[in-house]
Amino acid sequence: MAGPVHPARGVSYPVTALFMVGVFLLGAAFIASYVGGLHAPHPHRVPVAVAGPADATARVDAALRREGDAFDLRTYPTTASARQAIQHRDVYGAYLPQQGRLLITSAFGPTTSGLLRSAFAPVAAADGLRLSVQDVVPADPGDPEGLVPFYLVIGWIVSAYLVAAIVGLYRGMAAITLRDALVRLAAFAVYSAVAGAMGTLIVETGYGYLPDSPWPLTGVGALCVFAVAAATAAAESLLGIIGTALTILVFVVLGNPSAGGPWPLPLLPAFWRTAGPWLPNWAGTEAVRNAVYFDGHALTRPLLVLAAYAAAGIVLFLLLAGRTNPVMRFPAHSTA
Template sequence: MKQSTLSEVKSAVTPRATLLVIGVVALQLLFVVSYVGALHEPKLRDVAFGVVAPQASVEQTMQRLDELPGSPLDPRALPDEETARRQIGNRDIDGALVVRPDGTTDTLLVASGGGRTLSLALDSLTGDVLEAQGRTARMVDVAPASPRDFNGLSSFYLVVGLCVGAYLCASILAISAGARPANPARAATRLGTMVLVALAGGLGGAVIVGPVLGALPGSVWALWGMGALLIFAVGAATLAFQGLFGVIGIGLAILLIVIAGNPSAGGAFPAPMLPPFWEAIGPALPPGAGTWAARSISYFHGNAMASSLLVLSAWAVAGVVITMLAAVLRQRRAADAGSSAAEAGATEPPA
């Protein structure tokens, strides 16, 4: 009886299942560490910040801002307000203070389309600095978020939805007939299917956030292209992980895209408000690159998108190359194993 019960337990929880469960628990804890670690205490750090002031006071103003505790700002002198507005529109800086020497009310230029929380944090910080000098600031939003885009989060939610769909579709394609691609033809077919998924998902996402909900004011065509590239990049990367590591590859895709990528994407808190580690990895991962590109399309006339599109393209190309190489190597190993077995059988003496 005891032997029978032990056998039932062993058959119900196999060693492979045990390892997978341990892996899931590890991912669960990493999820908590990553999200709480990135988002529990947002602080401004080295925010690119312009200063427009008379020559006599610009150095003093910059020094005062540069010496704030915790180094929240990285101030740089600009010649005039027009330059400050242009650099904000180009996403070279996140805000600017225009000192008005003929009065006591200065102008704070911000861009809530790049993240409303960052704009509010800059307003609060500069307000405290100016208050100590008996001055105030009037906030002017030069790239305002849409009234239907609460806190500028719609770009992030769009990207998260597209990423989730991408790695789920890729996972289904890979595990429906085995966790590893059996041959290059099957791998190429899965990649081709991801192209169709990317085109359909990218168009659907762009239409939903644009014409249907009116959440993002950017070009539907541009959002479609960005979304399709994002979906394919994540899907191809997921197929690559699965081609190399089997079902464990799904966990690795979740680790990079969801656990590391989402909290570092600059969604809830833009990059300058994240801890250094998450701020550093965010732009190199698909959610961060996608969020930046979606905001650029929606609020900054498509400016400063080149690096983000290069990141997504790199993920897509690497995913395709690794997926196909894994399939080719697997096929060669299978062929070599078959040849070895045939040779062994041919050399055995007859019974």
């Protein structure tokens, strides 16, 4: 007669305690990263355009220098060129000193636009003008905080590393054969396409946010999910359950605070500001925003980042196919 199943029979208490310590450290890192990265946004060389004659732009430059390194002022010859710089994601706003007019984009939420209003109101007042503000790239009316792209990408990334982790726990961290690895990657590709479409359907059809861009959103979502799933599978093939912890550390603990979601990168502390552009969280969030709000401009960098994670994950996962993972091997279930 079969007795009770003991999945973890043979795993010592010290090993169990070691895993508990690892989870504790992940939790501590989560708190440190989110609090450190998001608790106090402060501008650091936020790129801003100024358009007008040399004497007027010089006065604006002198006024902003009193703000320290908060702004990176870039001069443009005409209003049209300054507006184009916003559309192409070169700057976050533009000031027209002769008119006392500020061009902003609320697609990044109220923090950035509010920062520009506060900085340029006294500049306009010094010239005897009252600041007027024009939102040239407004956020979706249902998303005044500009956070829907960020949360959409979070959902995609969580789904991606969870599906890879579950497949790894059920099928084995490393693929048994090259054929098994190819089948898994094909399954991830199908899953990614469905997940990308599902996220787009929920946001666009379910809630009515980010309309009129279903195919770009679905494509970005599919690439984002596949990149993270492939990278997770590769990390688990190399490091076993430690690889799962590593992906959580990179994609959740570090990735989310540095994604430019609640605050754009120039408002984050140096560590998160530097790490963000190399992670799929930032890349996915940027790609969604740029596809929806900025007519597809500045998509090259985020798409290359996602493609790099996907390519590296595929190559490493295939190379490690057939390898017995020595890091995490539980004994087979046994019966009494």
